[in-house]
Amino acid sequence: MRLAGTMTSALSKGYHKLLQPLHLSAVSFRCLSNNGPPKMPPCDFTPEKYTGLPYEDVVRIRKSNLSAVMTYYKKPILVHQGHMQWVFDHEGKRYLDLFAGIVTVSVGHCHPKVTEAAKKQMERLWHTTNIYLHSPIHTYAEKLASRMPGKLKVVFLCNSGSEANDVAMFMARVHTGNFDIISLRSGYHGANPYSLGITGHSSYKPAVANGFGCHMTMCPDVFRGVWGGSHCRDSPVQSIRTCSCSPGSCEAKDNYIEQLRETLDTSAGKKVAGFFAEPMMGVGGVVQYPKNFLKEAYEIIRAKGGVCISDEVQTGFGRTGSNYWGFENHEVMPDIVTLAKGIGNGFPMAAVVTTEEIVKSFTQALYFNTFGGNPMACAIGSAVLDAIDEDGLQNNCAVVGTHLLLELAKLRDKYEIVGDVRGKGLMIGVEMVKDKKSLKPLPAEEMSLIWEHCKDNGVLLGKGGLYSNTFRIKPPMCITKEDADFAVAVFESALIRHQQMISR
Template sequence: MRSLTVNYCKLLTPLRPSAVSCRCLSGNEPKMPPCDFVPDKYESLPYDHVVEVRKKNLSAALSTYYRKPLLLHQGHMQWLFDHEGRRYLDFFGGIVTVSVGHCHPKVTEAAKKQLGRLWHTTNIYLHSPLHEYAEKLTSRLPGKLKVLYLTNSGSEANDLALYMARIHTGNYDVISLRSGYHGSSPYTLGVTAFSAYKPGVANSFGCHTTMCPDVFRGIWGGSHCRDSPVQTTRSCSCSAGSCEAKDRYIDQLKEILNTSAAMRIAAFIAEPIMGVGGTVQYPKGFLKDAYEVVREKGGLCIADEVQTGFGRTGSHYWGFQTHDVMPDIVTMAKGIGNGFPMAAVVTTEEIATSFARALHFNTFGGNPVACAVGSAVLDVIEEEGLQDNCNTIGTYLMLELSKLRDKFEVVGDVRGKGLMIGVELVTDKESRKPLPAQELNVIWENCKDMGVLLGKGGLYNNIFRIKPPMCIRKEDADYAVAVLEAALNKYMDAKAR
């Protein structure tokens, strides 16, 4: 197993005395960990021209981050470089997509090699990259989950999973969790429970949502509910072996099934840990009980592993395994290709046979380059012990972040598992009222100015989403925590004036 301390900068670029520094520090800002990698000189479109093209030629629906959007030029492992050579620690991983590191040398080499051999052919022909990858990926899934369909995005994968469930069961209704996100295609928009993504036109009917089992912000929850190194500060009076919060959220699911949904349903879809919804973790045992209730109504259980898969949760390779459940269909994307546009649906032979009643075709699903990239990603995760790294560094990072929760009134909750972490900001701990987005943005912008890129999420957009490349080191975690602490101090000082 290759050590995580391998210096990838030296693998790709000779050490130069002029290695790019992060930025000019004021003296009070945390010092960015060193990196020997030197980015190429930016020689493309000027910044102002890029902004003008964005306004004129790209849809206004494509929003950007930050008051002055970053013009990114190059990436290397956990680092990103802008057009002026400034370095940033990517703590959002390209929206939880860069799994093994930006431009990882082994993955890059696999793509180059396949590009020189065969760019594209479809499923009407045999080609070894597809079949090698199918065997390799399905070997990492338990039970009867052995039949693979390759697609191009997480929305497309979830869309296909819903389609499969409806064909196999002969039922139509689907249940999802409020605040859950599963894509914005016409089919998946029905199970995405965020009004911000719904423009008000008809989308997939027959979709129903049940209460989000959020033990921090929800009606029920206590200090022993989560499978996480950090629990909520809410009190808990449950007796040993029982969880009142779990039981009550299951009652809510039963009520939806008995009142809003059809007598027989097609599926229940849920992420093992919510991503866009703000890294929400359910009470222990909730997903297991939910699967049982859903199956009693004839439904299949779909695990949306688009963000939680491939070792990111640390203790297990797949997020659903942390809940001790066996889904009927698993969807995956994002980290599957380390940023390369690919996704997958894995199911059982029985469900796959039902789906074969009619032709199904995807021009780019199973593309040779995508399969070569995906295969290299699987190898790197194993060879470099990245699942273990998620467990070790993720646990350490959460415990350090919990110290900020204890220090700052505005840090209401820290939660997650592995390198799937959320930090929820509130006006005060007693009310748990979400910190207004404009105030959170002040902290967020300051983190960026000091060199750390964070994501945002949650129904009220008041949660920092921390999902970095799985190759980060302890010194990166320490730096990110120090930056967040400095930004929080600056915010609190300004507020006190």
């Protein structure tokens, strides 16, 4: 499916040129080894001169006075300033940010509408607890609820995706009176002691007790998993696996559903509290499930007395392009939805949205959050929702995201180490392998070679997947086709360099 057309939505003042789709040929940006580095698209923003701590002092303080927080790259970037899809380091070098602060900067770094809303609210009131009435809190709750389908109309505001998922687990157990929670292997739902139980990555699990009553079923990965074919995904790009399914059937979906049934029969009680799934895995490597997997999974869970929770921390707010919420791509209606990251364009904010029926059960016990519904967060959240609409960003995700996916798929067909290209809208994964026959993950040192080359040439990528061999591309939703072509050119130049290094 190829999406086309131009954006006609009203755009924020001063940024219409930045956000208009640019119909430029990808060929003009492609880099061959003798043509030099790809040319970065223009930007009319000039960052302020950096006057902060010297780089060496920042590194020293990081080692001595901050907890053990990981950094990206051999020489970590000292980020100084941001502007829409761009970030600038302390030396003024510009980077195309295709990871968006881990899928958090949704409408653009320092978006003018969001920045102005923050300034106005800061001058009026920074904080009051939600035990009082304050207009921005209620304005935001109504605005967010209006974008939710069905009976999903009651909003709980909190501070992070991990906290939102903790609250959702608590809700599910209180409402159903059951205890067991089911999630998917390779999925990520946070690192709090409660939500850690439904996170399927050993890297995040310390050797301490966590997540009692949590059970995981097989990840329905149609590229690397046991089953999968060439027609499984709701994506412009399918996997390279062959498919022998008859029209209207999907053996991969049927087999992964059978694994869910087996998990319920062997690991959980007769009744369960709930089922957690991202509509498309984020940290897990942008894994997409077979069509109708979630639909059948929801039916099975509800038959067991449980509720269905959609973790929209990375997939929400139009990022997938075709729909505002990721679960809508699967034609399902969750009972609880968790939101964070892009909800505040980088401001600490999260939410749980559910039904009045579940809320009545949950409020039997007092739940309180000091900073949930902070006036600053709500003013910013409202501005983010407005910017998504006014800048036509959902449509931009569909147009630019599909273009980027199809261009990356050409590299998959050209290079043996590009195993899979997948995703929807501007949530994209590129899984790297040693070869397409074995599908063994590309070794970490080779991943780093490509990753570092992209950074050195002005493109920032994330990494993820169970084996950290998937490049995660989830930029601010305002990127253009010109930006996408530049990113593909830089990525291809990194693949060429990889070939040259390995062949030596």
